[in-house]
Amino acid sequence: MRSSQFFLPTLKETPAEAQIASHRLMLRAGMIRQTSAGIYAWLPLGWKVLRKISQIVREEQDAAGAQELLMPTIQSAELWRQSGRYDDYGKEMLRITDRHDRELLYGPTNEEMITDIFKTFVRSYKDLPKNLYHIQWKFRDEIRPRFGVMRGREFLMKDNYSFDLDAEGAKLSYRKMFLAYLRTFARMGLKAIPMRADTGPIGGDLSHEFIILAETGESGVFCHKDWLNLDVLQNPPEAGSDLKDFFAKYTSIYAATDEKHDPATCEVPEDQLVSARGIEVGHIFYFGTKYSKPMGAVVAGPDGEPVAVEMGSYGIGVSRLMGAIIESSHDENGIIWPDAVAPFHVGLINLKADDAACASLCDDLYAKLNAAGVETLYDDRNERPGAKFADMDLIGLPWQLTVGPRGLKAGVVELKRRATGEKRELSVEAALAELIKA
Amino acid sequence: MRSSQFFLPTLKETPAEAQIASHRLMLRAGMIRQTSAGIYAWLPLGWKVLRKISQIVREEQDAAGAQELLMPTIQSAELWRQSGRYDDYGKEMLRITDRHDRELLYGPTNEEMITDIFKTFVRSYKDLPKNLYHIQWKFRDEIRPRFGVMRGREFLMKDNYSFDLDAEGAKLSYRKMFLAYLRTFARMGLKAIPMRADTGPIGGDLSHEFIILAETGESGVFCHKDWLNLDVLQNPPEAGSDLKDFFAKYTSIYAATDEKHDPATCEVPEDQLVSARGIEVGHIFYFGTKYSKPMGAVVAGPDGEPVAVEMGSYGIGVSRLMGAIIESSHDENGIIWPDAVAPFHVGLINLKADDAACASLCDDLYAKLNAAGVETLYDDRNERPGAKFADMDLIGLPWQLTVGPRGLKAGVVELKRRATGEKRELSVEAALAELIKA
Numbered sequence: 001m002r003s004s005q006f007f008l009p010t011l012k013e014t015p016a017e018a019q020i021a022s023h024r025l026m027l028r029a030g031m032i033r034q035t036s037a038g039i040y041a042w043l044p045l046g047w048k049v050l051r052k053i054s055q056i057v058r059e060e061q062d063a064a065g066a067q068e069l070l071m072p073t074i075q076s077a078e079l080w081r082q083s084g085r086y087d088d089y090g091k092e093m094l095r096i097t098d099r100h101d102r103e104l105l106y107g108p109t110n111e112e113m114i115t116d117i118f119k120t121f122v123r124s125y126k127d128l129p130k131n132l133y134h135i136q137w138k139f140r141d142e143i144r145p146r147f148g149v150m151r152g153r154e155f156l157m158k159d160n161y162s163f164d165l166d167a168e169g170a171k172l173s174y175r176k177m178f179l180a181y182l183r184t185f186a187r188m189g190l191k192a193i194p195m196r197a198d199t200g201p202i203g204g205d206l207s208h209e210f211i212i213l214a215e216t217g218e219s220g221v222f223c224h225k226d227w228l229n230l231d232v233l234q235n236p237p238e239a240g241s242d243l244k245d246f247f248a249k250y251t252s253i254y255a256a257t258d259e260k261h262d263p264a265t266c267e268v269p270e271d272q273l274v275s276a277r278g279i280e281v282g283h284i285f286y287f288g289t290k291y292s293k294p295m296g297a298v299v300a301g302p303d304g305e306p307v308a309v310e311m312g313s314y315g316i317g318v319s320r321l322m323g324a325i326i327e328s329s330h331d332e333n334g335i336i337w338p339d340a341v342a343p344f345h346v347g348l349i350n351l352k353a354d355d356a357a358c359a360s361l362c363d364d365l366y367a368k369l370n371a372a373g374v375e376t377l378y379d380d381r382n383e384r385p386g387a388k389f390a391d392m393d394l395i396g397l398p399w400q401l402t403v404g405p406r407g408l409k410a411g412v413v414e415l416k417r418r419a420t421g422e423k424r425e426l427s428v429e430a431a432l433a434e435l436i437k438a
Numbered sequence: 439m440r441s442s443q444f445f446l447p448t449l450k451e452t453p454a455e456a457q458i459a460s461h462r463l464m465l466r467a468g469m470i471r472q473t474s475a476g477i478y479a480w481l482p483l484g485w486k487v488l489r490k491i492s493q494i495v496r497e498e499q500d501a502a503g504a505q506e507l508l509m510p511t512i513q514s515a516e517l518w519r520q521s522g523r524y525d526d527y528g529k530e531m532l533r534i535t536d537r538h539d540r541e542l543l544y545g546p547t548n549e550e551m552i553t554d555i556f557k558t559f560v561r562s563y564k565d566l567p568k569n570l571y572h573i574q575w576k577f578r579d580e581i582r583p584r585f586g587v588m589r590g591r592e593f594l595m596k597d598n599y600s601f602d603l604d605a606e607g608a609k610l611s612y613r614k615m616f617l618a619y620l621r622t623f624a625r626m627g628l629k630a631i632p633m634r635a636d637t638g639p640i641g642g643d644l645s646h647e648f649i650i651l652a653e654t655g656e657s658g659v660f661c662h663k664d665w666l667n668l669d670v671l672q673n674p675p676e677a678g679s680d681l682k683d684f685f686a687k688y689t690s691i692y693a694a695t696d697e698k699h700d701p702a703t704c705e706v707p708e709d710q711l712v713s714a715r716g717i718e719v720g721h722i723f724y725f726g727t728k729y730s731k732p733m734g735a736v737v738a739g740p741d742g743e744p745v746a747v748e749m750g751s752y753g754i755g756v757s758r759l760m761g762a763i764i765e766s767s768h769d770e771n772g773i774i775w776p777d778a779v780a781p782f783h784v785g786l787i788n789l790k791a792d793d794a795a796c797a798s799l800c801d802d803l804y805a806k807l808n809a810a811g812v813e814t815l816y817d818d819r820n821e822r823p824g825a826k827f828a829d830m831d832l833i834g835l836p837w838q839l840t841v842g843p844r845g846l847k848a849g850v851v852e853l854k855r856r857a858t859g860e861k862r863e864l865s866v867e868a869a870l871a872e873l874i875k876a
Contacts, residue, residue, distance in 0.1 A: 007505050007568055009559035033555055035510060035517075036542065041555055042508040044570075050508070067445050070480040070488070072473060072592045073511060073575060074532075074544070079473075091537040094512075096544075099529045099579045104474065106512070106534075106544075117471055117479055121447035130445055132482075137511060137575070141537045154510045 038145025189338030204287025476583025642725025
């Protein structure tokens with residue numbers, strides 16, 4: 001993409017309404033635009049990142065055996081009356097009346113709808129287990145939306161739902177998601193700590209939140225300091241394992257949210273206990289028959305007797321993840337994207353766009369990078385070098401490749417790694433080889 | 439994907455509520471499930487196809503120079519008051535009040551919002567032209583939703599918006615979309631005829647609908663019979679062309695919707711005029727300054743004077759397209775997917791799942807097809823052959839590869855092309871080679 005054509009409205013000033021780094025930087029980098037309180041349009045740069053984050057989530061769900069579908073945003077109130085949650089949910093639920101005076105709502109989550117779909121089609125234990133997910137916009141009418149996409153009203157969530165014949169199967173489904181979540185966040189360059197958590201309005205008695213430690217986090221959390229240096233995927237379980245050892249290992253090191261942490265009973269010595277703030281990016285629940293019983297999600301068991309299925313649900317805040325990644329990875333000049341979710345891999349900067357030799361080399365590099373499948377943003381604008389460098393640091397692409405008249409004479413270009421700031425002068429060929437391999 | 443694990447709830451009976459083939463077949467093939475009137479969940483098979491259709495739309499938009507973003511589903515009423523459409527839109531607009539008594543709505547289209555985003559960031563003619571699109575769920579509160587996804591309430595639409603300095607530029611943008619639309623539909627195996635059309639509530643005076651001829655279509659249409667045998671992309675324009683000749687050629691052959699067709703002035707001889715029914719899959723508009731003037735979308739022109747930008751908008755009914763494709767491509771046994779949008783490329787049928795030799799060969803074929811990137815649905819269930827063949831015909835994958843004990847002894851498998859019904863007995867190697875190449 002050429003910057004001269006790209007719709008990338010970066011801002012020089014810091015917007016006054018933004019209180020935390022990720023919100024400030026997403027606005028300044030031209031990634032989002034608020035259209036109503038807590039509701040955002042995703043501009044091209046932001047949308048590119050959101051799609052990459054979604055794709056990683058999707059791949060790890062697929063790898064764990066979950067199947068993707070898509071449920072609609074608008075649901076009927078009737079479904080929620082069946083589970084008993086319609087009145088419980090309060091003002092956070094956006095309630096709607098259609099032209100025929102039917103009561104609808106904008107889904108804040110999908111336990112009821114998926115249970116209804118499941119029970120319509122699945123009748124036998126032979127069709128279990130099933131694990132179904134979607135990545136869909138949700139709405140929660142927060143009383144005070146804030147922190148940009150971290151606590152928006154319309155937000156993108158991956159939610160899935162597992163159905164098993166018995167508790168043993170349901171707990172295996174839970175452990176599979178536990179592992180899938182650790183893998184998902186690790187691929188995005190995030191360390192997410194699974195913490196024992198309250199189940200809230202979803203229900204059930206086994207639940208973990210996945211928390212990114214960050215000063216700007218909204219949740220108070222506690223964990224053993226061993227978590228700080230732990231590589232959660234250093235010893236991945238073997239394929240086909242029942243994941244019991246894996247799960248036991250990672251749940252044996254203390255980590256709990258505010259609500260679950262009790263100083264009176266916590267056995268971690270004070271000097272080894274970390275009290276911190278964190279951002280919740282995922283939450284998993286095992287809640288047994290809480291929905292299957294009232295809604296009649298029953299299958300015929302091996303002996304022909306009806307069995308209410310054992311369920312769990314699993315959520316990842318896909319749009320919130322973007323904020324969490326930026327909170328974890330930025331400096332005073334802007335965002336530092338982990339390679340896996342960067343909107344482009346390389347920023348190609350022509351320091352003198354009106355110089356024929358510079359333009360010719362840049363055009364050639366741009367064509368070669370594209371041909372090799374390396375996503376490149378090519379700053380071909382007629383701007384001062386300072387403005388170009390500042391924009392490129394702000395939007396945080398992993399690599400910057402700079403071509404200027406002086407280097408050109410010496411036969412070199414400059415390659416900068418955004419994360420470290422390290423700069424090297426290289427021949428054109430060496431720079432290309434490095435970017436295509438990286 | 440193995441059928442034994444796949445969530446594919448096919449139905450033997452034809453659902454009573456479905457009046458047209460596409461609705462019947464999508465229900466029977468386990469692609470969709472109605473969750474409220476005119477609102478559907480997309481089950482895994484349907485969702486796979488919807489993603490493929492979306493991806494073709496996306497690729498052709500990108501190739502035409504449009505840039506993708508994503509606007510939210512919920513909009514503020516205030517924006518629509520600025521354009522004057524809030525009261526005009528009537529009961530089709532789903533109106534919502536949030537917890538703070540602010541008036542919101544579920545967007546039926548996005549002219550207002552994109553104009554607001556544009557005017558916030560674009561100030562100079564130097565940043566023109568721009569063409570921005572998104573693929574997002576919309577809601578229209580149809581008084582009588584019907585025909586499944588053809589006239590649903592919550593539906594997926596690609597809409598984009600072009601911004602130019604003058605009418606000349608805006609008309610070029612219009613022609614580019616005209617071509618992009620022809621290419622998009624042709625890639626899905628559809629012949630879409632561009633017809634002169636009414637502009638309705640969007641406004642403007644230049645507009646084309648893209649219509650698929652089908653008996654079950656909701657619109658009455660008229661066209662010259664030359665359209666019936668015309669390959670719309672036989673002579674694509676050269677890259678970089680201003681598309682004037684191309685546009686003139688395809689608009690010179692008569693085609694008009696009911697509203698635009700006037701028997702009194704139509705110059706097509708009666709014996710050459712086709713009167714038919716059609717399905718609208720796309721609609722493009724050039725409406726000049728209808729939104730930019732009231733909403734203040736103004737840039738500084740080359741002489742420094744303010745200019746209200748010239749706009750167009752362009753829509754494709756992405757979810758409706760699935761219905762249109764099925765209406766155009768099915769037989770009495772089920773759907774016949776065009777290769778480009780098929781949910782899987784190959785259906786691999788094991789006729790005797792409990793036979794060790796059959797299972798072993800099928801497992802091997804499945805592994806090899808997957809390794810070659812050929813998307814395969816592997817029917818490994820313990821079902822009668824008849825049920826397997828019927829399901830495979832119903833869901834309409836382009837190729838069926840059948841392994842049975844009798845063929846196995848003779849060293850052959852059976853390869854069937856769904857579209858033609860042609861069956862051939864081939865060696866395992868020959869069948870694999872054909873599927874991997876195709």
